[in-house]
Amino acid sequence: MNELELVEKLRKMAGGGRSRGVIRGIGDDCALFRPKPAEDLLLKTDQLIEAVHFPKTMRPEIVGQRALGRALSDIAAAGADPRCCLVALALPKSRADQWILAFFRGLLALAKRTGTVLAGGDISHAGAIHCSVMVVGVVARGKALTRAGARPGDQLCVSGRLGKRWDQGIEPRLALGRKLAGKATACIDLSDGLSLDLYRLCKASRVAARVDRVPIARGATLDRALHGGEDYELLFTLPARFKPLTGTMRIGTIVPGPAGTVWFEGKILPPRGYDHFK
């Protein structure tokens, strides 16, 4: 396929690429999105690189699913509803059209299930596979969740067990995120490990935290659950007056103390999670 044929094929796979506020989608120079009054927009970009974020042997459907899933996880953490995405994909000439189509099959399956319209993007050649996904989400004005509102006394909760292996697809916690908007005082998605992401939440909120228990995924170790990353669960704080939400677990309490300090088993837990840039 040449570029025009490929774009036309993807436009059909994406169901035309319009709806959910997308007035012009795939095939135009720019996508055109029409927000509703009193909506705030959340913008997120994330990249997935062969041999850095995934092994060369990973199935293209899973690569596509994860490329979108990672960005959607951040949209979930903001309490927002995804509307559309743009995908920039670069790959070696040795990868056949079949790889590209399988990548988009995986991406579009998640996109359709979450109401995310594939509105445009760009495809190019490169030495290794490289994918950037940009997602636009919406939330009622002023209701977006941030890392920065946790207060001493708040319950510290997570949406699932930690330390999972990351050879599978990502299930962004969008339904939970929407429930948390207007309820949670702070929220972050666990992409770089509990220890580092909790440090970030506490630092931004200028509070400390005490972790009482860590729910460990089947087959994982405590070390992996604390520092492993790639969980894509939500970590959030709820005022004490709220009951726990179904399907979530309380793991500790926000406490006064030096900003960013996390206590676990009587010691300070160092933020040992993944630093992408080290």
Next chain:
Amino acid sequence: MNELELVEKLRKMAGGGRSRGVIRGIGDDCALFRPKPAEDLLLKTDQLIEAVHFPKTMRPEIVGQRALGRALSDIAAAGADPRCCLVALALPKSRADQWILAFFRGLLALAKRTGTVLAGGDISHAGAIHCSVMVVGVVARGKALTRAGARPGDQLCVSGRLGKRWDQGIEPRLALGRKLAGKATACIDLSDGLSLDLYRLCKASRVAARVDRVPIARGATLDRALHGGEDYELLFTLPARFKPLTGTMRIGTIVPGPAGTVWFEGKILPPRGYDHFK
């Protein structure tokens, strides 16, 4: 620098990363953008890859400038006003912090001059330099220019001479684009060569075109001006009742005929411009 230090440095270089509707910028998981009532949003993503779109020896300031400039050129072609951008950058560990900072100096100089807030992004390691820029632009509702509105009898115009060498920065034609919104019947930016981009405009508008003259840049050949690409001038169509706009040149006329056909010097001009995917 580690990731946190780098992000903080970039946040300062970007002037805090708020304004122009950006409520939350660099340093949060998502950027938060608040559109005004009756605004349509234009979304564009473009990628710039070492050894594909630029040589390894290109100065990082120019790489950064071009990475943003390419996407802004599409925003200009839609008649829109850029508001913010997200930048996903991947690069080898051998590139020092100085390369990254110089890249962003180049990008931010153009961003500030055009009112584009650097609102977020992602930095990672990779085997070769890879940059994706996503830009959000705004335009009055329903006023965005497209490729698709040209009609027989319209004047065919360009914003500058063609066939320029592409070792320098890009000057996106934003001021002209804004003037054209509500006036031009169709518009596209010349990134892949006059012959291919004019073919696309005609195909989308279901018309043909006759080219009478091609303004050739100093030192360029006619062949390069017709098929070379990387001009980043605007190609647009104006109803016959309008006078030519200052700084633009009329190069031909939209005519009835098979969609996409371009006549030049009595022959059909084949769409020989760059196909990124061939």
